[in-house]
Amino acid sequence: MSEEGRPDPETILHYVKQQEEKSKGGKLKVFFGMSAGVGKTYAMLEDAQNKKDEGIDIVIGLINTHGRKETAALTEGLENIPEKTIDYKGSKFTELDIDAIIQRHPQIVLIDELAHTNVPGSRHAKRWQDVVEVLESGIDVYTTLNVQHIESRKDVIEEITGISIRETVPDSILERASQIELVDITPTELLKRLKEGKVYLGTQSEIAARNFFQVDRLTALREIALRLTAEKVDHDLHGLLPNLEKSIQWRSSERLMVAVSHSPHSQRLIRTARRYAFTLDAPWIALHVNNGSRLSDKDNEQLAKNLSLARELGAEVITTTDPDIGKALQRVAKQKNVTQIIIGRARKSFFKSFFGKGNLLEVLNEEASDIDVHVIRQDSTIGTPREKWLNLEFTSRPSEYWIATACTLIVAGICDLTSSVLNYQMIGFIFLLTIIGFSLFISSGPLFLSAVLFSIIWGFFFIPPSGLSTFGDIEIGLFLSFFLTALVLSVLTERVRERESLLRHREEKSQVLYEIVRDLATSPFDTDLFKSICNRLNSLVGGQSDILLKSIDNGLIIPHQVELIKEEKERAVAIWVFDNGKIAGWSTDTLSSVNNLYIPLKGFKEIVGVLVFRPQPRRSLQQEEINILQTVCQQVANYVERTFSMEKVRKAEYTNQVEKIQHTILNSISLEFRTPLYSIRGAAKELKNPELAKNLALHNRKIQQIEESSNNLSRVVDNVLAISKLSSGFLKIHKELHDIRGLIDACLITLEKNLEKHLIKVQVAEDLPQIYFDFALMELLLCNLLINAAEYSPPGKTIFIAARFSNKQVLLSVADEGKGIPPDSIHQVFEKFYRLPGTESAGMGLGLAVVKTIADMHDATIEVSNRPSGGVEFSLFLPQNRI
Known part of the structure; x- marks a missing residue:
């Protein structure tokens, strides 16, 4: 593919995200009209009745009939999910019950009036947010919407009707709709319905006829609704193409950017940019440049609204810091390959031109001559904020x-x-x-x-x-x-x-972010790490914060000692944010009645926790501070998810290792038990023979065989029990003063039968004093060393046992005259279930593991080495006079 024909990576990513959004969750069908009274709810209920007749599970979530009998009649036979009652200022209101709908989980739910504003105290501020949550739970939604409630058309329709529109729906919701059904009637027919009382009841019809419902206005609204529907159909046509490459060829190569400030006029620019982007089928950016000017709380609040509007309308919101706004626009435009910039028309000012660097349009014409610039007039109905004279502020104490x-x-x-x-x-x-x-x-x-x-x-x-x-x-x-x-x-x-202040603040922000990333890279995973991150975040943003994490396999962990979320409603919001993966709480449109802001910690694959942030009293967050919070959340989420993944891998490896050990144990036990049991069974069977009683020597030999096999079996059981108790840590050690010579004699008596085919040579220093050790455990240790020497050396060879002083320690050694241990295996002999390759003798490989564990319990050191003359020597260094 040539460079000219190669699709832009960001365009591909945008396309993939769109396809993912459309494929997941439920499907949205919008019954769309130019105004109230065209019959949207009626058409939706008619369609619902048809679906019900087809056997589809369809229910009513919320329907407003507005007193129309013919509309109410169509609700008969449809299951109605009760609405939720909310108390607000002493009055009771009803709203959509999202939880009841999700729990019922029908195939389709009817939710009327998409642009409705919910009563304060509801989960979401707007009904369209309720609909989004229902869609994300996998339920299809039928809803109704008027054209004047489309956010990007708000300015145009306000100019046509002269009426302020307060309830709007982001264009992204309409884009998400898989189907739009235009409910269309002529303005004349609508006015006739209005006079007949089929739109509003009582005096409302007369008021509507004098204001909103006029032929010229309705005609303009109808034209906008038709054009918007046609644009949506044309936009969806791209999705019918068979593959990504062909689809991208249809997409525009344009990329738009709109400059956003704290002025209320920016909302008009944002809506205009959205309309341009939708028409061109192009991605767009909303850029805010912090030039160091001090903004009042009112200005910060307006800026937050403007950026939130841009985000709702589908823009990529970017904030940058630069004292020169023109250069910042030009820099970001080049970084993002922007082809068109949208700015507002600024009022000319002699002082601005003299003290600044001229008009923004002039700056862009000089420094970004290869980019188209659209200048949008200001809305005369919106008051312009008083600009600071010469950029001076008169707000000092x-x-x-x-x-x-x-x-x-x-x-x-x-x-x-x-x-x-x-x-x-x-x-x-x-x-x-x-x-x-x-x-x-x-x-x-x-x-x-x-x-x-x-x-x-x-x-x-x-x-x-x-x-x-x-x-x-x-x-x-x-x-x-x-x-x-x-x-x-x-x-x-x-x-x-x-x-200078701007540069200092930028440096402080960079330093804090660097320290957080450094801590995440170098510090251990514990509560101190997250406390340190929260403290740095508090100093930078101003407020209190805490990080709540999930357990590796279960849900969110909320410690009782966390001060910020002691109230039950705060805990409920934290759990909701963790379950739904959406930001909520203070300063948002979701569960905003609480005191904290809750941001989910989203990793690449899962949500690993929640950041809780409580701002200082009477303080609003700037967009740059919100970006800092989200950046820290992303870094922490990636770190936690990576740590959890490593822990899961470690646990999986441990589980596999345990399974292998269990398999080895079962095989070893079955083999180790089978040999003496077969010997005992065989000898017992022969003892039943009456003829064997006549041969006393053979009879005694069989009894001896049973006794030896029983001892071997007992030794295997003792080793299994010993290693189990020693590894669990439940076995307590009891040290007392004992004589090494007495220990050696006790072991030789115990193993008399096992060592009868070997020569035993014992050498104990005469001046060796008594030392502290647990006699039973040390007897088990020495017996295992002697049995190991007997098994790995031929009959008739000598086993050497020695005890003497060595470097202020008591050295107890056991040596044999066998083949020795291969050098590459000598460091593995103390591992559980390890046996030398090619070993023919029976055994589970637990004896030397028991030896090593008992030695560690006595703070002793056990070493193994090959003897120059042949064989192996085990050396145990016991500390003297230590309890």
Whole structure:
């Protein structure tokens, strides 16, 4: 494929996401009309009755008949899920019961009035959000919608009707619809229905006829509804193409970007960008540039609304920090391959042009000449926020103005005392230096006041001849030039301070994010790590936070000691966010009555927890701070998911290892038990023979055979029980003073039969004192070493047992004259169930594992080595006089 024909990766990703959204969850069918009264609910109920006759499980979630008898008649025979009652300000309201619908889980549910606003206290602020949750549970939804409630058409329809539209639905909901049925009648027929009382009852019909329901307005609304339906059908046509490559060929190569600020006019720009993007079938970006200007709480709230609107309409929302808005737009446009930029028409300002860098359009024309720029007029019905004069802010505390005034008068007084030495030009220069110095410490408002005071004082009291009566044209010119010079210097210095503050804040944010990522990469997985992350996040964003994690295999863990979620409703929201994977709580449209903001920790495959954030009182979050929270959530989620995955892999490996050990144990036990049992059974069977009683020697040999096999079987059982008890940690050690010689003698007596074919040579140092050890456990250890020596050395060979001092320790050693151990296997002999390759003797491979475990319990060291003359030597180093 040529480079020109190669599809853009972001376009492919956008296409794949669209297909995934359409394939998962239930299907949405919208009964769409130009206004109320066209018969949308009636048509929906008719279709529902037909589906019911076809045997489809269809129920009513919520229907508003508005008192129309013919509409109410169509609800008969359809199951109606009761609505949920909500108390609000002493009154009771009913809303859609989402949980009841999901629990009932029909094939199709009818939910009327998609644009409806829910009563405060509901789970979601809007009914369309309820519908989305029902769809995501796998239930198909039938709903109704008027054209004036489409968000991207809001501005156009408000201009046509002259009526403010308060309830809207994001265009993405209409895009998600798998089917749109246009319920269309002529404006004349609709007005006739209005007069007959089939639209509104009583006086409402007369009010509607005088305002909204007029022929010209209805005709325009009908045209918009028809055009929107046609655009949706044309847009869905791309999905009919057989494969991705052909589908992408249909897609536009355009990419749009709209500049968003805290102005209410930005909403018009966002809706315009959405309409352009839908028409071009192109992705679009909503960009906000933080240029360091201080925004009020009201401005921050409006900015959050604007960005939320862009996100609801399907934009990729980006925030960036740059003191130069024009350069930021040009930079992001190049990074994202933007072909068209949409901006608002700014009012011309001499001071902005003089102190800034000209009009934004002019900047884009110069620096982004290869990008089309659309300039959208401002809505005259929306008030324009008062712009700050010269970018100066007059919101400082009164104390700052008093301090600025006092410092100005003090400097002027000092200059007055030295006026005999300094001329007025030098004093003016000192005043200018003082203003520059002030700009490093005080804000714009007090700085502006100081500039005014210095100008007045210098003009009236220091420019000769002094006094108001002698203030002529020359003095006025000097006064104005000084004032403008002081003002320009203060503005430029303030701008430098703002840029410095912007860079400092950016550096702090980068440093905190770096520290969080570093901790996630280097710190162990424990509560201290997440406390550290929360503390850093609190210092950066301002508030309190906590991280709730799920258990590896179960649901969300909510510790009782977490202060932020002690209330039951807070806990319920945290669980809902974890179950649904959506942000909720404070400042959102979902479960907003709580005090905290809840953000799900979404990994690549699963949700691993929830971030709980409580802001400082009476404070709203800026978009940049929300981005920081979401960035941290993503980093933490990836880390936790990766840790959980590694733990699951480790557990799976451990389970496989346990299964292999169980298999080995069963095989070994069956073999180890079978040999002595067969021997016992055979000898017992022969003892039943009466002829054997006549041969006393043979009779005694069979009894001895039974006794030896029983001892072997008992030894196997003892080793299995010993390793089980020792590994579990339940066996307690009892140390007392014992003699090593007595231990060796006890073992030789116990193993007399096992060692009768070998020569035993014992060498114990005469001055060896008694030492502390558990006699029973140490006897088991030494017996296993002796049995191992007897099994791996030929009959007639010597087994050496020695005990002596060695480096302030007691060395007990057992050596044989066998073949020895291969060098590559010598480090494995103490492992459970390990046996040397090619071993013919019976055994489970537990004896030496028991030896190693008992040695560790005594704080002793066990070593194994091949003897130069042949055979193996086991050396046990016991600490002296240690209990």
